[in-house]
Amino acid sequence: MKANNTDYVSFQHVKKTYDGKNLVVKDFNLNIAPGEFVTMLGPSGSGKTTCLMMLAGFETATNGEIYIDGTPVNNLAPHKRDIGMVFQNYALFPHMTIAENLAFPLKVRKMSVAEVKLRVADVLEMVELSHVANRYPKQLSGGQQQRVALARALVFEPKLVLMDEPLGALDKKLRETMQMEIKHLHEKLGITILYVTHDQDEALTMSDRIAVFNDGAVQQLAPPSELYESPSNTFVAQFIGENNQIKGQVQSVEQSRCQVRVGPHQLQAKPVLIGGAQSDTMLSVRPEKIILRPYGPDIPNRVAGRVEEMIYHGDHFRLIIDVAGLARLVVKVPNSSEQGLGVQLGEEVELGWRMEDCHALDCVSSQSLPSEKEEMMV
Template sequence: MALQKEYVSFQHVQKTYDGENLVVKDFNLVIEPGEFVTMLGPSGSGKTTCLMMLAGFETATKGEIYINGTPVNNLAPHKRDIGMVFQNYALFPHMTIAENLAFPLKVRKLSADDVERKVTSVLEMVELSHVANRYPKQLSGGQQQRVALARALVFEPKLVLMDEPLGALDKQLREQMQLEIKRLHEKLGITVLYVTHDQDEALTMSDRIAVFNNGAVQQLASPTDLYESPSNAFVAQFIGENNQIKGVVSQLDSHRCTVSVNDLAIIAKPVKVAGVGEPTLLSVRPEKIVVEPEAGSCDNELTGLLRELIYHGDHHRLVVEIAGVGDIVVKVPNDSHGERSFVAGRQYTIGWLSQDCHALDCQKVQAEHEVAA
């Protein structure tokens, strides 16, 4: 039977544990067949709760959840035909790798021949055929995670849920596994709903990202749109590094606004501003800022003192102190044809285009890049 266009659908879903405080507030999300959607946000934002409601381990207080057009609120977890991958692997320590992979197939009462064929196939897919007779404790963390991924795929589910699956791995191995998961997703055409607090992970792997905060989706968009066009101050701060400048809107039209920052006037793109005379938060990415720009090439030019200069391999990170504004972080790519010279303690002019400077709301933002699970 052909899949419906809306393979997963959350419709006005809410969740409360005490009857008063909503952990998830009016959550709506449609995932199409074959999509890789990530729910990204800090600890306590509601993303994992949404995943667990879809899996059947939590029950929605209000609203309806559908899988392939079928309501599943009252459907037992084992009847939803969902593959699950967790951070702690959840492998059976007393079973060999082959036995671990065979378990979900035997539960579904497949024949011995089918079990052997599928286990062999999935081990080859994750390049672990040589460890079939080993036990989980005999494998590295990365190998165990690949086994956990294989177990979620062995019974060929159309939907796979992943809850912080790479959180226990080191940086290099985590990046390798990101590419491995994405490769398998594209090869198998499965639908994936992924939960993480790691922005780089979300940007690398996802077709779309739902950014969570305080039980609500702040923005749902492609990685490029989230990074380049954040819809509010929370998204701008949570996704990547950016400079934030507080000011008051002095002029406003549909395409540009002028923001007063003490005695300075900064031209920006209005995204979420209340109107003339209202406060706003300007957001500009460090890599969008030019040092010593050509005359007239930037809408905004400010001069300040270079306080810090840090070498990061492929770029330098500059911290320029602007009177009346504060510290502005600038990322300057290192030139392979000759390293550019910067001297701390000297004055430099920096500039940026108005379309790279977003005028946003002044909502209070949680601790930047919170890394709790």
Template sequence: MKTNRTDYVSFQHVKKTYDGKTLVVKDFNLDIAPGEFVTMLGPSGSGKTTCLMMLAGFETATHGEIFIDGTPVNHLAPHKREIGMVFQNYALFPHMTIAENLAFPLKVRNMSTREIAERVENILSMVELSHVANRYPKQLSGGQQQRVALARALVFEPKLVLMDEPLGALDKQLRETMQMEIKHLHEKLGITILYVTHDQDEALTMSDRIAVFNDGEVQQLAPPNELYESPSNAFVAQFIGENNQIVGQVQSLEEQYCQVAVGSYQVQAKSVQVVNERALTTLSIRPEKIVINPQGSELQNRFVGRVNEMIYHGDHFRLIIEVSGFASLVVKVPNDSGQGLAVRVGEQVEIGWRKQDCHALDYQEQNFQEQNSSEPSRNADRDGAREEEAL
């Protein structure tokens, strides 16, 4: 059986339960085009890793069908799916040299000695590690080990590579460097990548599209800029980037905008998930969209507040401004002059923002809190076993 789809990977109405009662994945649908980089992003226990493991063959879907290149794979063994896998803990064989680690997946595919040597040499050159071919994993840094793990996933030239939190063990600077290396390798090789992370910055930096997960469901699937600029609900707005959320009551609706009462104030906002007049809504406004001491009349929302806190972040200042009876708002002001801001803690300032930068979303009584994981815990030994099975 094959599908008529042009997508390389397709999840169709996939569900997963471990106890027969609670669904950790609820009616998951996702199509990934050939050569696309898609990231599944969400808090622990949201179902993203379970979806990845069902695609890899380490978990079985309770309901629905998964296709790779038009062929159903629900009952296909992991090693027959021809998928490259990269885990957080690297899962390298400690008793093998780097060259031997890279040769292993080629040997199990019965390639000739000459072809194995050529491919290992080429992939080591690609990840700039030719000089460590005869070393053992313990003799390499964390960043080098992760590059070897990435090289091993690519050495047999799979069309699909799955990555499960591959950079989670690295420090911030090295993680950012590896993000760009993976992104450039993806662009160079044209492979299809499905990536799992809970790091929003990582997802925004690397992905063509991002699927935001929560409680076993995809909340929004969109390119990074769309997720950030036009969140579809309050969860996505809070999970992607820093965000001010304010609860108010809808007073009126007019075309694509609405007027919302927050205490004694009226706020104009873009209607995204507004049920009707008098309904409660969560207003979302990004800190960098708020202007300090605005000039001109292009800002429809204007308020006076008190500067409670000001923190220097190098390229910007982070201010906490309290509007009486309203909220404490986070405001980011670029440090474009390098000479600081002309405001001080305790001073009154005017702030404002455009109505199109403020989104009226679904009502949430409490801000997002990361959930306890409902997915089974995984350790280094299990990752290693799965890596070997996939190879």
């Protein structure tokens, strides 16, 4: 079997087991085009890092084939794959200066002294760290060290760079800054990037496509907007962004819409992953898609509830509304009025949402997500 000539990276029916019984990666298939930024997103223990390590050559696939630029690499040593790597812990040599750290992968490749000096200078300028060339890693901030780690992965001009939770150790503001720096470098250099994270905002911000992992399998592979707006199952809906889940029973299905009974309410939804009439389903609707005091014929789903909580978030208000016989719904309302929201705690209000914004999915109210205590290198 050969990889498609248009793919730079290709996983074909890849499986991984450590004990010969339990698969931590189950029939993984993924094709990445040259210059594409693909993120593997999922909770800890879902299999995403194992897939990255198999591509890097630090883990061996139990079954299946992995290709880089059309060449099978299952039996190729890591140092022969010509891959740049960036890790969360930076992995910089503490006894070397920044310039020496960057020169190391070039010297291993036996480049001339002149070429090494030129490339180190160029990559330092690219990440705007020319002024720290003679400092040691411990003399730099966390953000500067991460930029050095990124520069070291790029200095030998690889066509493929793998990043494993590279921003996990940074604070929120610095992490957001580094996200944009990596995105801009990707656009400038045109390299192929495979990125691993459990941070959904990071994945949505940076990626061309996202593979959502759970329990060793890809739940959905799609561009960020499609993942958010059209989740393929309950796990993706609850893992990507905030989401209201409403359990109901399918009453009828007609092509692009279905009727769902939820307590005393009859609601309309877009059928995505459901059975026939009388089957259980989980409705998914985003907080920002729910309209306060709806009007107009294009909003068929209308319910009334009592405001239990109001939280001010600057650009929006977050409301928790108890709808009798249905659920406690989260509603996000833009802060666009000088008079404020015009709603009081304890007040009865009407809510509504469009059929197109409500997805009828598989009826799984919660799938166990590993906690931080259960975090595994999988």
